[in-house]
Amino acid sequence: MLSIDSQFILNKLYIEPTNRCNLDCLTCMRNSWDEPLGYMPMDLFGQVIEGLKDFSPVPEVFFGGFGEPLSHPEIIEMVFRAKKAGATVKLITNGILLTPEMSRELLEAGIDFIWISIDGATPESYADIRLGAALPRVLHNIKQFNQIIVSSCYEECCAFVPQYRTRLGITFVAMKRNIGDLTAVLKMGRDFKVEHILVTNLLPYTKEMYDEILYANIWDSYGDPSLTLPRMNPKFVSLDDLYREVNTVNWLESHIANAINRCPFIDKGCGAISWDGNFSPCLALLHTNTSYVMGYSHSTRSWKIGNVREHSLKELWYNNDHLAFREKVKKFEFPPCSICGTCDFFENNEEDCWGNNFPSCGGCLWAQGLIRCP
Numbered sequence: 001m002l003s004i005d006s007q008f009i010l011n012k013l014y015i016e017p018t019n020r021c022n023l024d025c026l027t028c029m030r031n032s033w034d035e036p037l038g039y040m041p042m043d044l045f046g047q048v049i050e051g052l053k054d055f056s057p058v059p060e061v062f063f064g065g066f067g068e069p070l071s072h073p074e075i076i077e078m079v080f081r082a083k084k085a086g087a088t089v090k091l092i093t094n095g096i097l098l099t100p101e102m103s104r105e106l107l108e109a110g111i112d113f114i115w116i117s118i119d120g121a122t123p124e125s126y127a128d129i130r131l132g133a134a135l136p137r138v139l140h141n142i143k144q145f146n147q148i149i150v151s152s153c154y155e156e157c158c159a160f161v162p163q164y165r166t167r168l169g170i171t172f173v174a175m176k177r178n179i180g181d182l183t184a185v186l187k188m189g190r191d192f193k194v195e196h197i198l199v200t201n202l203l204p205y206t207k208e209m210y211d212e213i214l215y216a217n218i219w220d221s222y223g224d225p226s227l228t229l230p231r232m233n234p235k236f237v238s239l240d241d242l243y244r245e246v247n248t249v250n251w252l253e254s255h256i257a258n259a260i261n262r263c264p265f266i267d268k269g270c271g272a273i274s275w276d277g278n279f280s281p282c283l284a285l286l287h288t289n290t291s292y293v294m295g296y297s298h299s300t301r302s303w304k305i306g307n308v309r310e311h312s313l314k315e316l317w318y319n320n321d322h323l324a325f326r327e328k329v330k331k332f333e334f335p336p337c338s339i340c341g342t343c344d345f346f347e348n349n350e351e352d353c354w355g356n357n358f359p360s361c362g363g364c365l366w367a368q369g370l371i372r373c374p
Contacts, residue, residue: 010269011059011269012062012268013052013059013270013271013313014065014273014286015040015048015061015078015082015272015273016064016066017065017069018039018040018068018071019037019067019274019275020039020067021067021068021071022068022071022094022097022132023068023133024131025130026131027119027129027203027204027205028205030066031205031206032205032206032291035287035288039275040072044276044308045078045081049085051308051313051314052087052313053085057086059087061090062089062374063075063079063089063090064373065272065274066287068093068097069091076106083109088112089111089112089113090115090374091111091113091115092114092116092171092374093117094117095116095117095138095141095142096133096137098138098142099144100141100144100148103141103148113169114145114166115169115170116169117130117170117171117172117173118185119173120135121135121181122135123135125177125181126138128177128178129175143192146192167195168192168193168195169194169195169198169374170196170197171199171200172197175201175202175209176213182199185197200372200373201213201214201370201371203370203371204291205290207292210292215370261334262332262369263329263330264367264373265284272286276307277308277309278304278307279311279313279316279317280302280305281322281325281326281329283366283373284364285303293346293365294339294340294346296347298348298349298363299348300348300363301350303358305319305321305322325359334352334361336362337352337362338364338367338370346363349363
């Protein structure tokens, strides 16, 4: 087993069981790509699991990507095998397929954490974004999930004892059409006793959705003063008022500017594998797509380090080009494309005005703290 002493540790592996989905959401990357759809074959998944065993400690496994993991016919077996390999296992779902039967099987397989995407607090606002979805069904499934956990505590056979620690979280994609629902979604989280709620901005993959973003013109505040706050109860402080008056707010020895020019995938030691076995350094480079930044079209070409059918996970992680890229991104030696966005280089991530070749990350909104993933 490989013991990793370098600064480049594989801590978390995103595995995309499928890029197919049972919904057709307005916010989805599939609105701007032309890629084949499919499910990860189990023999390929087996190679990924064997690759995890080469690392110590075993990296966390996160089933997600740009499809609905629960739609994979072997997702329960995938969770079970990842847990058997020694990984902490998490998963994100839209909640439609999280039926009581699916919930029981996930618990028995040992799932540690389930994130549920909820982008609206009423059936109307929810369906407006997640076309084909039904909020009452999702909320019913969450309620049933919690009831199964509670009721299993009293089963004499104690079949669920190892799964008592399974936790829930909610993700919310904020945009103009649903930001008014955020307070109600937070209340849902409290009612369902979820552990964490993650709010992210919208990354528009179509020109129409660009009008929905909540972060337009946020860079206009450059030159304003910054503010440092002492320890105090935040409920007495109106952060909205503060942000209108200053450039950055330092809060408990950290400030919002820390999110700028910092790749969360690189900093946290993440890698990603698509349903067909291609390994990439992050979710943003997993699939070729088009998005809209600063009102301009920006094409992102995927970067595949290699495929797990041809190389072990250890070989892909320690690929020289891959490690050199991670070191470069840590220093973030890229121009501020997401602020500027005016030159021809901004049209894609092939190269930039600082002389960087593919892949150039200057236009990545994940690296600017605007887009977040669990």
